[in-house]
Amino acid sequence: MINIGIIEPVGSNGGNDIYCYNLSKSISKNPNVKLILYGPDKFDSRDNFLSKDFFKNVFNSKNALFKTLKYSIGIFKSLIHSKKNNINIIHFHYFGFSVLDYLNLLFFKYILRVRIVCTVHDIESFATFDKEEKIINFSWWRKIDFFKKIHLISGIVVHSDYAKSLILNKCIDKKIKSPIIHKIHASDIDYSNLNSTDFVNKSESRQKLNLPLNKKIILFFGQIKKVKNLSLLIKSMKNIKNKRNDVVLLVAGKIWKDDIHFYENLIKINNLEDIIIFRSKFISNKSLPHYFNSSDIVALPYKQIYNSGVLIRSLSYSKAIVASDIPVFKEFIDSGDNGFLFQNNDEKSLTEQLLKVLDLDDNKLKKVTKLAHDSIVLKLDIDKISKLYYNFYKEVLI
Numbered sequence: 199m200i201n202i203g204i205i206e207p208v209g210s211n212g213g214n215d216i217y218c219y220n221l222s223k224s225i226s227k228n229p230n231v232k233l234i235l236y237g238p239d240k241f242d243s244r245d246n247f248l249s250k251d252f253f254k255n256v257f258n259s260k261n262a263l264f265k266t267l268k269y270s271i272g273i274f275k276s277l278i279h280s281k282k283n284n285i286n287i288i289h290f291h292y293f294g295f296s297v298l299d300y301l302n303l304l305f306f307k308y309i310l311r312v313r314i315v316c317t318v319h320d321i322e323s324f325a326t327f328d329k330e331e332k333i334i335n336f337s338w339w340r341k342i343d344f345f346k347k348i349h350l351i352s353g354i355v356v357h358s359d360y361a362k363s364l365i366l367n368k369c370i371d372k373k374i375k376s377p378i379i380h381k382i383h384a385s386d387i388d389y390s391n392l393n394s395t396d397f398v399n400k401s402e403s404r405q406k407l408n409l410p411l412n413k414k415i416i417l418f419f420g421q422i423k424k425v426k427n428l429s430l431l432i433k434s435m436k437n438i439k440n441k442r443n444d445v446v447l448l449v450a451g452k453i454w455k456d457d458i459h460f461y462e463n464l465i466k467i468n469n470l471e472d473i474i475i476f477r478s479k480f481i482s483n484k485s486l487p488h489y490f491n492s493s494d495i496v497a498l499p500y501k502q503i504y505n506s507g508v509l510i511r512s513l514s515y516s517k518a519i520v521a522s523d524i525p526v527f528k529e530f531i532d533s534g535d536n537g538f539l540f541q542n543n544d545e546k547s548l549t550e551q552l553l554k555v556l557d558l559d560d561n562k563l564k565k566v567t568k569l570a571h572d573s574i575v576l577k578l579d580i581d582k583i584s585k586l587y588y589n590f591y592k593e594v595l596i
Contacts, residue, residue, distance in 0.1 A: 200591050202233045203285040203312075205276055205302070207269065208293075209237040211257040213421075216483060217386050217507060222247045224385045227584040231591070234283060236276040252276050273302060280310055287352075287591055290316040295344035303350055313594050315353040318344075320504055321364055345372050353378040353594040355587075357505035360525035364504075380590045385583050386510045403488040409475070414445045414556055417493035417517075420508045421454040422461070422478065427499040427522070429464055430545055436468045437549040438556075445556065446473045447497075450489050452480045490515040495555055500524060501543055513537075513574035516567040518558075520551045530577070536569035 204222060208214045215237075222235045226246035233247040238256060241249040253272040259265040280288065288306045292299055307314050321344070345368055354377055356362045362381050369376040404411055416438075418431055428449065435447050447470075449461075458478055465474050481489060490496070496512040498521040509530060512519050519537035521527040531537035538555055541547035558566070 200231050200588070200595065201284055201286045202231060202289055202591065203236060203276070203280045203283075203287070204233065204289045204291075205236045205273075205306075206291045207237060207253040207256060207272060208291075209239045209253070210483075211238055213480065215239050217384065220385045222249070224580045224583045225587045227580065228588045231588060232283075234279070234285070236272070236279070250276070250279060252279075269298075273305065277306065277310055280306075280312070285310070285312055287313045287315055287594060290314065292316050292318050292344070293320045295342050295347070297342055300342050300347055303347065307350055313352040314350060315355065315591075315594055316351055317355040317357075318361060318365065318504070319357070321361060321368075345369065345374055348374060348377060351377050353380070353590060355379075355590065356381050357384045358526045358529055360529065361504040378590070378593055380586065380593075382583060382586045382590070383578050384505060384507065384510060385578055385580060386507045400491055403491040406488050407485070407492055409448065409492050410446060412444070414442075414494045415492055416445065416447045416495045416497050416552065417489060418447065418449045418451070418497050418499075419481070419489060419511075420451045422449070422451050422458075423454045423456050425500060425502050427501045427543065428461060430543060430548060431497050431499045432461065432464050432470065432474065433468065434545050434549045434552065435470055435473060437545070438552060439470065439473055441553060442556065446475060448475045448477070448489070448493065450477045450479075450481055453478050486511075487515070490517060493517060495520055495552065497548075497552070498522065498527065499540075499543075499548060500527075503527075510574060510578070513570045516571040518555050518563060518567055519570060520548070520555060522548075530573070532573075536566060536573045 202225065206214065206218050209218055218235060218237055218239070219241055222233055223245055225231055226233045235247055235249045236252050237249065238251055238253040239249065240251045252275040253269065256265060256268045256272060259268060288310065290299070290302065303314060306312060354365065356365065356379065359381060362379055365379060366376055401411055409415065418428055422428055431447065438445050461476070465471055490511060496517045496519050498506065498509060498519065500522055502524060503526050505526060509521065509527065513530065519531065521531060521537060521539055522542040523539040524542055527539060531539055533539040538551045540551040
């Protein structure tokens with residue numbers, strides 16, 4: 199029996215609870231694995247894994263001191279509980295690599311004395327993407343070089359070939375011995391329950407969200423940050439508006455390390471207030487299916503990304519996708535078959551692809567969206583993912 203402890207403090211505080219739940223559920227399908235998830239959320243005790251909400255309400259505190267204190271208590275509780283339950287492997291999740299991540303790594307490796315593995319979601323944090331360097335850097339704590347500490351880690355999981363190749367190349371460049379690296383796609387949706395959503399049709403979802411019933415809706419969903427290049431999509435809407443009068447852009451997601459006033463001014467300058475619906479807020483799990491069901495197209499104009507939960511959700515909800523031709527999206531989308539790719543950061547190319555999809559007849563659109571759904575279900579077979587994780591953990595313990 200392999201005893202795994204997953205530590206992921208973000209969970210529902212940042213829309214990561216669906217991912218954590220389905221990841222834990224997938225891994226625990228293997229009878230040779232006992233898994234405990236340490237996070238902010240408590241999941242159904244009938245599942246094959248145990249969840250401990252040691253990080254509950256950590257990120258609700260506005261006071262940095264209280265937040266740090268509650269976070270530290272969560273880490274300490276996780277350490278004690280892991281010790282009592284004979285955990286063999288501690289599994290962290292990294293969205294960049296900060297001082298806190300490094301301290302946790304040392305804490306569990308040398309006090310608990312277990313093997314450490316991690317899922318690297320972002321090889322470098324996007325918190326400072328496209329930001330000017332300042333004389334006084336208040337984000338210094340985010341700037342720890344992950345590769346200088348990689349020797350402390352026994353194994354790494356990534357969700358794309360692109361991320362795997364970047365890590366391997368950086369290890370070669372820095373003359374560092376690479377740990378075990380496995381690519382395992384992110385089980386971000388419980389596909390067995392995909393058809394049991396709580397909506398009936400597109401009109402009902404739009405009514406629930408107070409969206410126009412007689413328009414084509416292009417959806418930009420998820421955290422709003424510079425690397426996702428929302429500004430390019432807004433600019434392209436000016437071109438769309440000149441061609442068609444039946445299209446709106448729906449932006450739904452919380453601002454993260456970005457300036458909402460920049461986008462509001464961009465919309466105003468381009469006279470797009472009448473065709474852009476901007477909902478800058480955290481989208482709950484209850485509302486999430488309705489946003490996807492309401493949309494005709496999901497746009498992902500990202501400049502750079504290492505993996506994308508929004509892409510996986512879009513494919514699983516059988517949506518027509520228009521995405522930039524960056525490496526991660528090219529791994530999932532065969533342009534013209536199960537989605538459409540445009541030239542990265544090219545406004546003209548994005549506009550052309552959006553108009554192309556908007557002009558598709560119903561039969562062609564249904565074919566594309568069915569292939570989108572079928573392609574992701576094939577990639578993210580839960581039994582296969584469970585086996586891949588078990589093999590990964592076994593290799594780490596050798």
